[in-house]
Structure formats: C-alpha cells, structure tokens
Amino acid sequence: MGKIGLFDLEKHFAFYGSYHKNPVNIVIHMLFVWPILFTTLLILYFTPSLFNLPRLEFSLLGSDVVLVFNLGFLFTLIYSLFYVCLDAKAGSLAALLCVFCLVTSSFIANWLGFQLAWKVVLVSQLLCWTGQFIGHGVFEKRAPALLDNLVQAFLMAPFFVLLEALQTFVGYEPYPGFHETVEAKIEAEINEWKASKEKRNQ
Template sequence: MGKMELFDLEKHFAFYGAYHSNPVNIFIHTLFVWPIFFTSLVLFFFTPSLCHLGPFAFCPFKCGQGLAVNFGFFFALIYALFYICLDKKAGSLAALLCFICWVSSNFLGRYLGFSLAWKVVLAAQLICWTGQFIGHGVFEKRAPALLDNLVQAFLMAPFFVLLEVSFCNPLTNLRMMSLELKIKLHMLSSFFILQALQSLFGYEPYPGFHASVKAKIDAEIKEWQDKKQKKIS
C-alpha cells in the first residue's frame, strides 16, 4: 500500500464498508469494537514503562504513580495520528477517544492489578470477538475483513464505527432493520447511513465523498459476489 493509499479515507471506508453493510452487523460492531480497543490498552498497561506522567491527586483510583508511557501509549498514539491524517474533524474526535481510552486504561489497570485485569480483559475480548463473528456469519454472511487484510481491518474498525454512529439516522435504521436482509440493501445501507449525517448536519469529509464511497462499496460487493459465484459453479 503506497503512502497516498495509506491515508485514502475513501479506500479504507469502502474496504471496511463492503464487509459491514448489514445493519445488524453494523450495530454489533458498534457495541463491541471500542471495548476491544479499550481492553487491549488495559492489558498493554502492564508492559514496561519508559516514564510516568503525573501523579494526579484528583484520581479516585490507585494512580499515585501517574500515567504510564509504555506500549499502550504508543499503540493509542499510532491510532490517533492515523485517524487525524484520514480526516481532521472526525479524526480529531477519534483521537480524543483514543486518548480517553489510554488514560482510563491506566487507571483501571492499576486499580485492578494484573492478576484480575487479565481475566477481565480475556472475558471482554471473548465476548466481543464472538459477537462480531456471529454478526458476520449469521447476518452479514461474509467472512470478516481481517481475513483479507488484517492490518487495515484492525486500524479502521474503531474509526469506521465512530463514523457510522456519527452518520446514523435512528429512523432510517429502524426502517432498514424491518426490511429483508438482501444483498441489494446491503449495498445501499452504508450509503444511506452516510447520507444521514450530510442531510442532518451538512457534514462530509470532502465534496463527493459519499457518492465515491458508495460506488466503491458497490464494486467491492459485486467483486465478492462474482468470486463466490465462481466457487459455487
């Protein structure tokens, strides 16, 4: 992937959107993606620290040593910078959420201690990953994006969920949930959700973003359908 493609929001969103066009699957990912990110940071809190920021007297937890600058910090930093490069407005919000997750994971990790934290993280990860695989297998009826591009899928998942939530029109979602889950609706659902933010708030990363993403998602799904049909025949 070239430098320009690395920060191509349309390409990333279309790739991830092609695997998450079913409204039920999108809802499942909305519930479970950010908890996976957060609990990963809780586990990363126990990696060796370069230094500590703080301490903070206002903290109600056991955070007298302050915030640990360790692998978890750089993990969150990479995500935050990547999202800002993709889109300054939505990316800044995503970066703020990454920072909040990192700070909260420090407090929670120190409060729980490793002996309890790893059990909480394991349970959360199992629940969240199981839910997502059910979403793909039962509702989307397509393998997860991570099986085709692991790095892209992991990087885009939290940002995709944030955009979907930001773009969401509840009335539109209720109508879509009541319709048959056919492939044509799968192709259109992400476009409708994206259109909601534009119509309600007038926001679009840049002019023509929604139309371009819809075209790319349609092409991605058609290519997948063709490959699936060839395997069957």
C-alpha cells in the same frame, strides 16, 4: 477532497464497508469494537516502559492515574495520528476517544492489578469477538475483514464505526460527495466478491 495512498479514506472506508452492510452487524460492531480497543489498552498497561521513559503520575477526579509510555501508549499514538491524517474533524474526535481510552484503561488497570485485569480483559474480548463473529456469520453472511487484511481491519475498525455513527446520526461527511462516492465503491467491491465467490463454486 480525497487523499491518496495510505491516507485514502475512501479506499479504507470502502474496504471495511464492503464487509459491513447489514444494519444489525453494523450495530454489533458499534457496540463491541471500541471495548476491544479499550481492553487491549488495559492489558497493554502492564507491558514495560519503552526506552526506560519515566511514568507520568497525576490526579484525576481525586484519584491517582499512572500513565506508562509503553506499547499501549505507542498504539494510541499511532492510531490517533493515523485517524487525524485520514480526516481532521472526525479523526480528531477519534484521537480524543483513543486518549480517553488510554487514560481510563490505565486507571482501571492500576486499580485492578494484573491478576484481576487479565481475567476482565479475557472475558470482555471473548464476548466482543463472539458478538462480531455472530454478526458476520448470522447477519452479514460474509467473513470478517480481518481474514483478508488483518492490519487494515484492526487499524480502521474503531474509526470506521465512529464515522459510521457520525454519518448515521448527524449526517457528517468528511467532504461533500464522500458518502455517495464510497457507497459506489462498496457496491463495486461487493459485486467483485460475489463474482469471485460464484467462480469458485463453479
């Protein structure tokens, strides 16, 4: 059964899905969205600790990992909780991936140091964003969702591509009829966009 308000998965998925119907563009986003989140967390590792909370140090596979309770940790917490609230099963998987990104990006950031890390992040972000803009401009023929709703696009992007992959490869649905209902809403949003575009061109 669907939820309402901030946790209305159908509404969020339909909004994001209406900007991502082309199969090539979807694949491009599957490849590039999570690396954007990962490298964002990598550079946020170097932000100061919030509320002077202590660092958490532990060993992972024989290597030292240092977690800092900073902006990267806060973003990971917000994203993870939001995804779980949207859908318990897929959201829990997304939350685990977010935590995995936080831990591994912290390890890599600590290993690289800031002087090298920011260069790696810059190149990665440029590559990933360029790929996505090509996906929209060349294949989707529609501007990215972030131009219409920046917060929703950034917040939903990682979960959208994960849910899209789960639907495509294992036939996952948060609940029976979800896919059919969302597809109808996506078509309605696309038709509304086309009508608005034609009206502006008249």
